[in-house]
Amino acid sequence: MNLRQLSYFIAVAEQRSIIKAAQLLHISQPAVSTQIKLLEEELEVQLFERRLDGTILTPEGKEFLSYARVALDTLDAAKASLRAHQVTEVGTVTVGIPGSLSPLLTLSLIEQVRQQCPGIKIKVVSGLSGHLAKWIIDGTIDFGLVYSSSSLSGLDFELLMKEHLFLAVDNSNAEAIKSMCVNDNSDIAFANLRHVPLVMPSREHGLRSLVEKSSAAVGIKLDVRTELDAHELLLERVLRSAEATILSLAALKNIRISHKEIFTAHIIDPAIERRVCVAYASDRPLTRTARRVEVILRELIKTEFNSGWWRFATINE
Template sequence: MELRQLTALLTVAEVGSVTRAAKLLHLVQPAVTRQIRLLEEELGTPLFERTRHGMVPTPAAEVLIMRARRALDELDRARAELRPEPGEVTGIVSVGLLESVLEILAEPLTDAVARRHPGIELRLFSGYSGLLQQWLDTGEIDLSLLYNLSDTPSLWVAPLLREQLWVVGPPDADLHVGSPVPWATALAHPLVLPVSGHGLRALVDRARSVAPVQPRIVAQTNSMLLQKQLVLAGHGWTVLPAAGVAADVAAGRLSGAPLTAPDVERSVVLGVQHRSRLIAPVEAVASTLTRLVGELVRSGAWPAATADARPRAAGG
């Protein structure tokens, strides 16, 4: 099994066509076809189904694609780390970001890493906390923001901040940031909520167990964007961390207010895999991310957030 064969496999799978893959790889089409055929012969199984919609990976190919992508990523990292400029930290670092913090963190993090460590290539992935934790456990990402998590057998966790949850409605709901809303009032409205198993949903369910109201849930989703779209369309209210909705509230697209009685916060943490020593580029990005989050909290750019009182140095 050769690297060029794995590269051909991934490229065909991504574009769905041998012809397009050949153009991207600057090869003739028969050369790409031959690489795929050699892989199939070595493994003893077909890797693609040829359909009118293009080349569709078989279940066997999906397994190989996942492993091949990881192997090629590791080789890219090794090349970057073995060719550093004197005194420069180089490499590829994959970072997981919670969907709710993308607007306030993705661009500043990219800018900060580019300024402080221009030899590092940053790869950003977003999702809800449970999915990011899975990617961290399997090594698909190097570090990630997560919430409401302590150290696990596979992960080391550093607390960063605590943030308040808001109830969110359409503009005519007339919710105001300076006027907290009791959970009982929020739960009396039709609700659009995250799906069960989502970390934010667990916080909502905890508050529901205290408030004496049986809510009417009209929709559940794993997408924060969809939560906000359904609220704007008039299907109900929702619950989100302030960071995920403050810009919409400020622009008048939605209205929102802190939730109270009971007060429910989520803890945002930085998670990395347990290792005896963090490699230099991962440690550099972890330190930059930790510093940046602190700056955003202190300046008020991360709304309704307070620094966690239990900070620890990355990797320790």
């Protein structure tokens, strides 16, 4: 049974004639007759009686007519509802953004969603990348940005961009760092980091794992004096001590700290590259409303990238 058969059946019932129904539907009479016959065979009842005064519904046909009309009316209502959503997105969307990107993106995302899609209620959750990934899988949040270096069961990743990490230190303590830089562009070799006292996130943090992997590859041990997981506190510690930290330029953007207070050196040999991905639950497709928010988030990231401050970053087109 299909919708075409139901449409043909209703047309014949209303016109009381297969010929008139075919003319109304702009198809051939045999095509209508064939579909009605297939429908009767599937239902195992006779739906029409062919009389001299027309094609008349049997008692079973009259009963089935009410069901057929409900089915088509329900389908029409569904189409109308979906068309309405195409014009105005409505609903609640929860987005996850890692702490280092949250100051850069969160308020702009909320503002843009309210401006472009006033029917959408948006909630932004900030946290460690690993925690966000788990919350996407269990449905606590709809989708989010994560830092990914490997696949995770239950999660699909789409690469948005790659960014390099930098050494950051208070300007009052920058001379020692500058003396280690290999050129006027403030590039510092990774091997030289062994001489720098550091404040870093704990080992469960993705950034720390990435840095430790590079450290092992170079064959040095980092001098981590303090561990803090909140990147705002990392920078506060940098300003209050002789310790430096390793972060992305995005972590400095929109923080209420004057960039004149922080000196940054690009880490090279090797550069530490971090992948920024959008993540979705593998078994839960995004709603149209969530997709709309995702598009806005992607545009915000592209706008920031095109502004020129995000040095040594590459965007995935």
